[in-house]
Amino acid sequence: MNLSRTLPIKRAAHVYLVRGEELLLVEERMDDGSIFYGLPGGKAQPSETLADAAVRQVLVETGLHVTNLEFVSLLEGELLTGTRNECFANFARFTAAFHGELDPTDPEVVGVKWVPFEQVEGLVRYGPPPECEERNPLIWLPTRDFIAGKARAYYPI
Incomplete structure (x- = not known):
């Protein structure tokens, strides 16, 4: 990493909610009108831990209350190098117990x-626009490993 410059830090947390052999995904509409499938969770607020962000974001995006978070993995490194949204990312992945009814209140979530x-993996769209870090295949590698039962604790980006 080039230490002669300062990058903004993006901190986010997502939760693998599992029911049998199924994973809960949220559907969001992108700026181009397409549907994006992602893990429930999202950006941490400035004074918020990644675990607290996961709990808050899952509730808003799904309506489910999560408890007993267990750390699965951390993605860390420079993301979107050379784009207008270049940043240093810290993305945590957790599993958790959950209860409640599916009832998203986030206006960006359409399902x-x-x-x-x-x-x-068949629902994941990779590629342009590069500003959408969720479309970067490296972001989905931990999920692929998690589903296969081979999650690692650390993933450099």
Whole structure:
């Protein structure tokens, strides 16, 4: 990493909510009108821990209350190098117990669905625009490993 410059830090946390052999995904509409499938969770506020961000964001995006968070992995490093959204990222992944009814209140979420493990990767869109870090294949590598039962604790970006 080039230490002669300062990058903004993006901190986010997502939760693997599992029901049998299904993973809960949220559906969001992108600026180009397409549907993006992602893990429930999102950006941490400045004074918020990644675990607290995960709990707050999952509630807003799904309506579910999560408890007993267990750390799974951390993604860390420079993201979107050379784009207008270049940043240093710290993305945590957790699992958790959950209860409640699916009832998203986030206006960006257009749906929430349980997806069989074998169908998750088929819903992921990679590629342009590069400003959408969720479309970077490196962001989805920990999820692929988690579904396969081979999650690592650390993923450099």
